[in-house]
Amino acid sequence: MSFAERISQMGDRLGTPVLAAAIIAVSMGVAPVAAQPAEGEIVIVQSSEPPNIDPGNFDYSQTGPILRQNVIETLTLLDLSDSSLQPRLATAWEQVDDTTYRYTLREGVTFHDGAPFNADAVVYSVERLFNTDLEQIARNKYWDHMTFTAEAIDEFTVEFSLSQAEPVFDTRLSQVPIVSPNTPFDALTRAPVGTGPYTLAEWQAGVQIVLERNPDYWGDQPEVERATFVFRGEGSVRASMVEVGEADFTFSVPEELATTGMDVAYQNFETIYFILGAWEAPLDDLRVRMAVNLAIDREALLGTILPAETVLGTAIIGPSISGSNPDLVPHPYDPDRVTELLEEARADGVDVDREITVMYINDRFPGSNELVEAMALMLQAAGFNARMELVESGVYREYRDEPRGEDRAVILLSRHDNDKGDAGFSLTRHLCDSNRNPICLPELDEMIQTALATPQGPEREAAWQEVVRFMHEDVQVDAVIGHQVAFARIGPRISYDVSGKNPSTFLIEEVTFN
Amino acid sequence: MGNFVLARMAQSLISLIGLVVLVFFLVRLTGSPADLYLPDDASEAARQEYIRIHGLDRPMIVQFWEFFSGLFRLDLGESLRQARPAAQIVLEAYPTSLKLAGLTMLISVIGAVLLGVWAAVRPTGLLDRVISILSLASASAPNFWVALTLISVFAVWLRVVPTSGIGGWEYWILPITVLTLRPLGLLAQVVREAMIRALTAPYVRTAKSKGVPFRSVLFVHALRNASLPILTMAGNQAVGFINGSVVIESIFGFPGVGKLMIDAIQQRDFAVVQAGVVITAVVIFLMNILIDVAYALLDPRIRHK
Numbered sequence: 001m002s003f004a005e006r007i008s009q010m011g012d013r014l015g016t017p018v019l020a021a022a023i024i025a026v027s028m029g030v031a032p033v034a035a036q037p038a039e040g041e042i043v044i045v046q047s048s049e050p051p052n053i054d055p056g057n058f059d060y061s062q063t064g065p066i067l068r069q070n071v072i073e074t075l076t077l078l079d080l081s082d083s084s085l086q087p088r089l090a091t092a093w094e095q096v097d098d099t100t101y102r103y104t105l106r107e108g109v110t111f112h113d114g115a116p117f118n119a120d121a122v123v124y125s126v127e128r129l130f131n132t133d134l135e136q137i138a139r140n141k142y143w144d145h146m147t148f149t150a151e152a153i154d155e156f157t158v159e160f161s162l163s164q165a166e167p168v169f170d171t172r173l174s175q176v177p178i179v180s181p182n183t184p185f186d187a188l189t190r191a192p193v194g195t196g197p198y199t200l201a202e203w204q205a206g207v208q209i210v211l212e213r214n215p216d217y218w219g220d221q222p223e224v225e226r227a228t229f230v231f232r233g234e235g236s237v238r239a240s241m242v243e244v245g246e247a248d249f250t251f252s253v254p255e256e257l258a259t260t261g262m263d264v265a266y267q268n269f270e271t272i273y274f275i276l277g278a279w280e281a282p283l284d285d286l287r288v289r290m291a292v293n294l295a296i297d298r299e300a301l302l303g304t305i306l307p308a309e310t311v312l313g314t315a316i317i318g319p320s321i322s323g324s325n326p327d328l329v330p331h332p333y334d335p336d337r338v339t340e341l342l343e344e345a346r347a348d349g350v351d352v353d354r355e356i357t358v359m360y361i362n363d364r365f366p367g368s369n370e371l372v373e374a375m376a377l378m379l380q381a382a383g384f385n386a387r388m389e390l391v392e393s394g395v396y397r398e399y400r401d402e403p404r405g406e407d408r409a410v411i412l413l414s415r416h417d418n419d420k421g422d423a424g425f426s427l428t429r430h431l432c433d434s435n436r437n438p439i440c441l442p443e444l445d446e447m448i449q450t451a452l453a454t455p456q457g458p459e460r461e462a463a464w465q466e467v468v469r470f471m472h473e474d475v476q477v478d479a480v481i482g483h484q485v486a487f488a489r490i491g492p493r494i495s496y497d498v499s500g501k502n503p504s505t506f507l508i509e510e511v512t513f514n
Numbered sequence: 515m516g517n518f519v520l521a522r523m524a525q526s527l528i529s530l531i532g533l534v535v536l537v538f539f540l541v542r543l544t545g546s547p548a549d550l551y552l553p554d555d556a557s558e559a560a561r562q563e564y565i566r567i568h569g570l571d572r573p574m575i576v577q578f579w580e581f582f583s584g585l586f587r588l589d590l591g592e593s594l595r596q597a598r599p600a601a602q603i604v605l606e607a608y609p610t611s612l613k614l615a616g617l618t619m620l621i622s623v624i625g626a627v628l629l630g631v632w633a634a635v636r637p638t639g640l641l642d643r644v645i646s647i648l649s650l651a652s653a654s655a656p657n658f659w660v661a662l663t664l665i666s667v668f669a670v671w672l673r674v675v676p677t678s679g680i681g682g683w684e685y686w687i688l689p690i691t692v693l694t695l696r697p698l699g700l701l702a703q704v705v706r707e708a709m710i711r712a713l714t715a716p717y718v719r720t721a722k723s724k725g726v727p728f729r730s731v732l733f734v735h736a737l738r739n740a741s742l743p744i745l746t747m748a749g750n751q752a753v754g755f756i757n758g759s760v761v762i763e764s765i766f767g768f769p770g771v772g773k774l775m776i777d778a779i780q781q782r783d784f785a786v787v788q789a790g791v792v793i794t795a796v797v798i799f800l801m802n803i804l805i806d807v808a809y810a811l812l813d814p815r816i817r818h819k
Contacts, residue, residue, distance in 0.1 A: 035681065051593075051595035051596050051781065051783075052596055054597075059553070134567070135563075135564055135567055135568075140552055140553060140557075140560040140564075141556075144556065144557045144559065144560055187597065188597040190596075190597070205603070205606055205769065206607060206610075206769025206770075206773075207679075207769050230679060230767060231767055232767045233764045233765070233767075234662070234764065234765045236662055236665075237662075237677055237678050237766075240665055240669060240678075241677050243670060244669060244673055246676060246678075392545070393545075393549060394545045394549055397549065435557075
């Protein structure tokens with residue numbers, strides 16, 4: 001028998017049976033199964049690893065769930081379900097005058113490195129935040145327009161002096177990380193030290209970040225002893241990890257996979273809307289903007305392009321944010337009225353046939369590209385000369401922000417996060433001196449200024465509600481689609497309530513084992 | 515051999531300098547990192563502050579000189595995002611990628627030689643056809659699709675391997691299986707072709723007529739002569755793996771250099787991109803020398819030239 005014959009005979013004998021036997025052997029549990037979290041430990045899988053975990057950057061969506069309130073605490077805790085503030089490292093606070101606030105600190109608290117928590121530590125944290133040689137997202141995001149200083153009155157009393165009146169100072173201050181005085185002043189740290197219920201145990205770059213329970217925590221000891229954060233870019237892999245028990249929690253699974261009993265839809269405090277380029281004809285005409293709003297069949301988007309749980313909106317702030325107006329209803333789909341409005345405008349010499357470009361950045365959020373496609377088609381169907389264009393973020397910003405690019409009529413797909421409890425964080429972009437304002441209306445400017453200056457309380461809420469109504473009915477530079485939902489997957493070992501929470505926060509202390 | 519290596523080094527140094535200059539300027543053409551790092555609604559002042567903190571407001575030539583002179587001190591700059599030396603970040607990621615690449619190539623070459631030889635023994639036979647179809651399919655199946663499918667079947671449905679992550683040997687099974695498919699398929703084709711050609715050569719006939727056992731003819735005479743095209747293809751594939759496998763590293767959460775580079779490019783983390791390119795270039799250069807040396811060892815005609 002030739003070698004060739006022997007080989008092919010061997011192949012016939014072994015080929016398929018060997019493969020089948022291997023698969024069966026492996027499936028019978030000969031091979032090891034993935035590691036499951038140990039008792040007392042939870043594993044959280046995020047979509048990406050934070051590039052750095054400096055406390056001043058805990059506003060990053062990747063850094064927040066790890067650090068915020070787990071490792072690094074704040075003076076107060078913002079409760080997003082009703083926009084109220086709860087005591088955390090501060091036990092009481094009061095406004096002394098327009099630009100002075102006084103906070104009483106919790107006693108008997110120590111940082112993870114043993115340093116005492118006191119007024120000096122708060123002063124240090126504020127000074128570090130305002131060190132402009134150090135990048136701190138928490139400064140860029142909340143203190144772009146003003147500064148403040150902190151002064152220790154006694155060991156447990158701090159007074160804050162503001163560079164200008166800021167009625168929502170308390171809310172903004174709830175976003176200031178309190179760090180150990182041993183934190184480097186001039187450099188970002190990879191080993192953040194705070195007062196929280198968890199300490200940073202390990203950061204294995206590219207692999208995992210591990211937190212361990214702080215036995216000396218000032219509050220109640222949480223149930224979870226150890227929390228490991230791992231990172232997977234692929235949504236289906238995150239979903240699979242929770243399904244097979246390798247992980248206990250993920251903030252985001254793709255909608256099409258969110259079909260198991262473990263998946264929970266939650267408001268992620270992001271609102272989807274289109275910015276109507278009111279700085280150019282024909283969108284500088286209110287009737288044309290109204291026509292755009294009425295040309296969108298919002299209901300048809302739900303359960304098709306956007307998840308059915310999406311809440312149609314009337315403003316870029318969500319329903320739980322102070323200032324949202326419950327009396328308003330989303331713009332209906334009314335093609336006949338669109339035709340009327342466009343004819344009216346045309347009769348007045350408005351160039352309603354000018355090309356309008358719906359601009360977007362690729363894959364801004366799940367379904368965003370399809371949403372733009374639908375928008376362009378709906379506008380075309382309603383009689384607009386609309387087209388869509390995919391642009392890079394730099395080009396997008398050239399149109400969105402002043403000074404604006406070449407004169408084209410554009411509609412920009414946008415998404416706004418409004419997780420800070422007050423409409424002021426969102427609507428200041430419509431002030432005349434904002435470089436993001438599509439249109440400067442003195443009347444609107446005055447209304448926003450008034451609302452901004454009104455102290456927190458029902459009066460401020462009413463002032464914002466009026467701004468929201470005016471924008472929805474008489475300005476219409478935002479074609480609001482809806483308040484987004486995302487899907488979390490929670491494994492059977494734990495319980496955690498995701499509702500009313502911002503996905504950049506994951507309170508491990510609220511996790512309980514089943 | 516020493517002179518040969520030295521000459522190759524001199525050549526490579528020139529290309530390396532060209533590459534470094536090119537990368538420095540190209541990566542800066544992608545735009546400002548401030549646009550990506552800062553919140554979407556950050557003010558112009560915040561943008562300027564960020565640019566100043568990171569020295570991006572200095573004249574381009576000053577920035578270039580700093581980078582270029584740093585190269586001679588083996589200082590590849592600091593990551594914008596991670597606030598630590600870029601070279602350290604890249605070197606940390608390298609072992610994982612090299613291990614993936616090494617294991618993948620080892621398995622691919624061994625598997626491809628066995629399959630290719632097997633198929634070449636009786637060209638157009640049933641076995642040959644089956645192997646050809648399988649190797650074509652595995653060479654053309656998209657990595658990400660195969661990866662997700664294998665995860666669904668073996669990690670979720672059968673639960674015999676972990677879905678992803680890094681740890682013991684079991685974590686390497688799926689990534690290496692996926693990575694092996696393409697080079698295995700391509701190489702098996704090349705081995706088959708080369709072996710068919712070698713087996714019809716006069717020296718094989720001579721060897722057979724002298725009564726040399728078929729096994730020796732196959733694995734000593736023919737395979738040695740068929741090894742040059744195999745080495746060329748294997749070398750090509752290996753060089754392709756040196757800068758990591760973006761898809762596999764991303765899906766399986768492997769902390770390799772491919773994923774690192776993609777993230778760095780997307781985040782405009784200039785120093786990390788530069789460090790990654792420089793270090794990868796050096797590794798590829800070393801690989802090419804190894805391949806050349808292997809050529810010389812395998813083929814006396816090259817050695818004695």
